[in-house]
Amino acid sequence: MTTVLDYRSDAIVQLMSMPEEDWTEQELKDALQRAIMLELSTIPPYADALWSITSQDNSQPVRHTVREIVFDEMSHFGLVCNMLTTIGGTVTLTDPATVPKYPGPLPGGVNPKLTVRLGGLTRESAALFAAIEQPENPLAYAGDGTSIGAFYQRIANVFPTFAYLITGQRQVTFPLGSSHGAGNDIVAMNTLDDVLKAIEIIKAQGEGTDVSPENPFPGAAGELAHYYAFKEIAEGRRLVQNPTTKRWDFTGDPVPLPDTSPAAGPPAGGWANDPDNKPDADTxxxxxxxNEQYTAMLFALEAAWRSGASIGAAIGHMSAMRGTARQIMAVRLPASPRFTYGPEYLFVTS
Structure with missing residues (x-):
């Protein structure tokens, strides 16, 4: 088995190719660490898209959609961390090998054709986000390959074999449900039922169900699962069901993009590696x-799940990141002034 800390390995592909009955306790722990890395890898591009929206009015439809998805992903991340620690595993976020690399693939070999990039919200970035969340058999768009949902289903299939490992140790809880919808609370994994319910929430919020594109754990009635919500933004049309054929298509009312900062994604290793757009001293x-705030957030999250403490410090760092990101997105690129800089999300090792 490839080391679990190698972000760019194909460890998830290896796990998916292994018969369920051959999984050991270590495979389950490795799978959960991989799931944590997957959830973490989606938050920076989604957050960049949110922070690039000029209006701060959270009732604006597209902003509301992207903001709710960001909070969903944070909830998913927390739930999976609790799954790992309840069976005696250790959450690892601050080994440089575990930190997401942009631009680059999703961790573990999931959907290897995708290159995940940072930057502001556009039709193209929304299409990328939809591809990240794509189910194996979407109701409105044909798909193939190993999906994140399929990986979670494998974890759900295997977990009952190791239910005896569940101890409820080092569990971090945080109430998000009252503000962001049923199922969004980060809750303790004290029983197998807790684990299986959490996995179902993660899958359904991302992919919908076999019969409906709606999120069954919404913040508001009619809220779509992530794949379909992002696909609406990418297509520029609402998803509607034909009353005669029952087919779902993106042929409804227009979905206008909000005004955004035209933030570009940095090259691998950061803006210093772009010879035409090297930042000045202030930038x-x-x-x-x-990058320091991002690194501090990762350390705070890791510390919380290693001790069962509060994630309050991590939330403070993310709030600071939001303010700094907006300052960065206000600075024009010297060689391409129709675009602005965007955050780098580099892990600071010294």
Whole structure:
């Protein structure tokens, strides 16, 4: 088995190719660490898209949609961390090998044709996000390959074999449900039922169900699962069901994009590696400040799940990241002034 800490390995593909009955306790722990890395890898591009929206009015439809998905992903991340620690595993976020790399693939070999990039919200970035969330058999768009949902289903299939490992140790809880919808609370994994319910929430919020594209754990009635919500933004049309054929298609009312900062995604290793757009001293300071805040957030999250403590410190760091990101997105690229800089999400090791 490839080391679990190698972000760019094909460890998830290896796990998916292994018969369920051959999984050991270690495979389950490795799978959960991989799931944590998957959830973490989606938050920066989704957050960048949210932070690039000029209006701060959370009732604006597209902003509301992207914001709710960001909070869903944070909830999923927390639930999977609790799954790992309840069976005696250790959440690892601050080994440089576990930190997401942009631009680059999803961790573990999931959907290897995708290159995940940072940047502001556009039709193209929404299409990328839909591809990340794509079910194996979407109701409105044909898909193939190993999906994130299929990986979670494998974990759900295997977990009952190791239910005896569940101890309820080092569980972190946080109430998100009252603000962001049923199922969004980060809750303790004290029983197998807790685990299986959490996996179902994660799958359904991302992919919908076999019969409906709606999120069955919404913040508001009619809220779509992530794949379909992002696909509406990408297609620029609402998803509607033909009353005669019952087929779902993106042929409804227009979905206009909100005004955004035209934030570009940095090259691998950061903006210093772009010879035409190397940042000046002030911009470099902003970028470094963001990277320090991001790194501090990862350390705070890791510390919380290693001790069962509060994630309050991590939330504070993310709030600071939001403010710094907006400052970065206000600075025009010197060689391409119709675009702005975007955060780098580099892990600071010194």
């Amino acid at each position: 470099a300071t902003l970028l470094h400040t963001f």
